[in-house]
Amino acid sequence: MKEDFDFIIIGGGSAGAVLAARLSEDPAAKVLLLEAGGSDRHPYYHLPAGFAKMTKGIGSWGWQTVPQRHMNNLQLRFTQARVIGGGSSINAQIYTRGNALDYDEWAQLGCKGWSYDEVLPWFRRAEDNDTFEDHWHGKGGPLGVSRPRAPLPVCKAWFAACAGLGIPFNPDMTGAEQAGVGYYQLTQRHMRRSSTATAYLRPARHRPNLTICTGAEVLRILTEGQRAIGVETATGPVYARAEVLLSAGAIGSPRLLQLSGIGPGADLRALGIAVVLDQPGVGANLQDHLDLFVIAECSGPHSYDRYARPFWSMLAGLQYLTTRRGPVASSLFETGGFWYADTTARSPDLQFHLGLGSGIEAGVAAMPQGGLTLNSAHLRPRSRGTVRLASADPCAAPLIDPNYWEDPYDREMSIRGLKLAREMMAGDALKPYLLAERLPGPEVRSDQDYFDYACRHAKTDHHPAGTCRMGSDVEAVVDPLLRFNGIEGLRVIDASVMPRVVSSNTNAATIMIAEKASDIIARAHGLSRKENSAA
CATH class of the missing domain: 3.30.410.40 (Cholesterol Oxidase; domain 2)
Structure with missing residues (x-):
């Protein structure tokens, strides 16, 4: 792929698909979405009960945790999506947001603009709720939300x-x-799964300014000085004129950053990776239920x-x-x-x-x-874990340690x-x-x-978060506008930015993060938006 784009989105999951659909609403914005996984054509991705097949390997990377030293060295299967739509294509479709106090706590931790009252408009904008339309819920959004x-x-x-x-x-x-x-309310519409692939990408996929590539694993983020300029794929480099948007999830995002030389410097040097930015917070602060x-x-x-x-x-x-x-x-x-x-x-x-x-x-x-x-x-674990590289090989599974x-x-x-x-x-x-x-x-x-x-x-509830923590302090990985601290032209937009994991399933919160981020980016670059913008 030799052409350049305004925005390159790494990861077509719960957040990345939202970003691709929203940013490409402006026909002048040229958007590339790169998803390492495949398409969601298999019927299991769309039938609600297909979830039963998902933790058994369909649409998953097949990773596991390192032995958990506080649990008799138990190793857990750690399902992470490898399909367009990401976690929204393989989860149990449960629509919960956490508690309002979770977001108020984010704001108290230095995440200005992320209190519950401030993020509620983006939750409501995403929803097409078949039961409720009130202060907390919306209708007419892309995401089907239904009663069982x-x-x-x-x-x-x-x-x-x-x-x-x-x-x-x-x-x-x-x-x-x-x-x-x-x-529970469910991310379904007409008794079919409403993933971000179907709810957001499907209506947008024929836009001439949006390119969607599946089976396209990014090997590293390209930098020039302290600025992200594009990505390296198996078929060569692709360049971004405006920004690189990393949405590979709470495991995939810190993994790719470290492969790109952005992370804990001593760990990267030990693996023979040239350090672009020594940022110890990348891959730290892992939380899971x-x-x-x-x-x-x-x-x-x-x-x-x-x-x-x-x-x-x-x-x-x-x-x-x-x-x-x-x-x-x-x-x-x-x-x-x-x-x-x-x-x-x-x-x-x-x-x-x-x-x-x-x-x-x-x-x-x-x-x-x-x-x-x-x-x-x-729901609110105090233990903190890490995501680290096992080797410099981009095909190697990461070392996932929730430290339960x-x-x-x-x-x-x-x-x-x-x-x-x-x-x-x-x-x-x-x-x-x-x-x-x-x-x-x-x-x-x-x-x-x-x-x-x-x-x-014991097993994971599939809710990893926090590994590229958002905050206003010098140790935070991203700022409240989700800009990467120390690397220009790079934002991280997924569950990894949560300073603390929400008190529930994480998918709805991840979609909200992407909805809010799309408006932040649109304002920063003067993009036109649809009338239902929450900004």
Whole structure:
């Protein structure tokens, strides 16, 4: 590719696809989007229940963590998307934003312009919500946000079990109040996944000023002096007249920066990489939600497990084709909620996802007679990890170290969450649906038992963040306008800029970051915008 562009966007995921669509609204702006992964043509990317295939390798880099030294050296599969649309093409489609206080905390940490009231317009602009249109929600945006169409009766039984523990039903966990349990809103439209690839890129893909390249892995960012001027790909260099926009995610962005000589200088020199900028914050501050789970065996066909068998799978497919309902229309984790492990916490610090089956995700046991899964995650971990290079080879997997449970507080809160999940699943309202708890199982009782169980069965909730931290201090990687400190013409725009991970799933927040960034960039370069700009 020999032509030059105004903007080169690295990564066509949840953030990159938004940027490409928004910046190319101005026909004078020449935009190139480079995505290392492939297309999203496979039907699994569009069927809501296709999520069950995603953590098992489809559309993923196939990475794992380094051994977790505070968890008996457990190594976790760490699914990171490798497909157009990124995480929005392979996640469970759960639309949550975190708590309003998360963003107010960002502002208090020096991220001017990022309080909840200030970012809410970009959340609303993105949405096309089929249920709510109010102070918190919008209609008419690119992203389909829908109520679930395929819940099962056992969901209401779980709500009743939670009510028995004093946890209320909440009809809108992204509205005025986060606490409580209910049906999650989903990034779906007409019972199909609404990824940023379908919601943002598909309507924009025929614009003559937008070039989209899949299967195009960027090897490094090109710099001249202390300015980003383009990227090196397998087919040669491509140059940007205005800016290089890095949107490769909380793992991919620090990885590429380090491959480009931008990161912790001593580490880069040890690998033989010439240092362009010694920036220790690149790849530091990694945060993620660790997931512990309860699985109970069902007393009858109360979950979607039986549809994994060929005959039932065929029936489910026919039902979906004719009615857009049934198991194929389910994200399988469309029920859940937020509550407290620490009763003194400023807002809910636990999140639950009720899985309408067992063995849904890779490494999670399936029940012979079908089961129900309840995931629990501590939302505001104090532990911090890193993303580092294993070698200077751009094809090598990075060293992903979330450093789970380095802080004993995280371990205590995670186990409290698991204990509460067990109480929920043991509620009287669920007794007609469940035979017995199978995991952790009756033998897990002491604190040591819980620790040992977690070190055998914990998994990531797929919410990495923070590795290119935004802030106003000298150690911040990017400033509140997402400009890279020390390298001109370069911005980072994805979940890596979150100074602290939000208290929920991260996809909606990542889309908001990109929406806001697109307006920041448009103002900086005098680009024209559509009338629904939130600026």
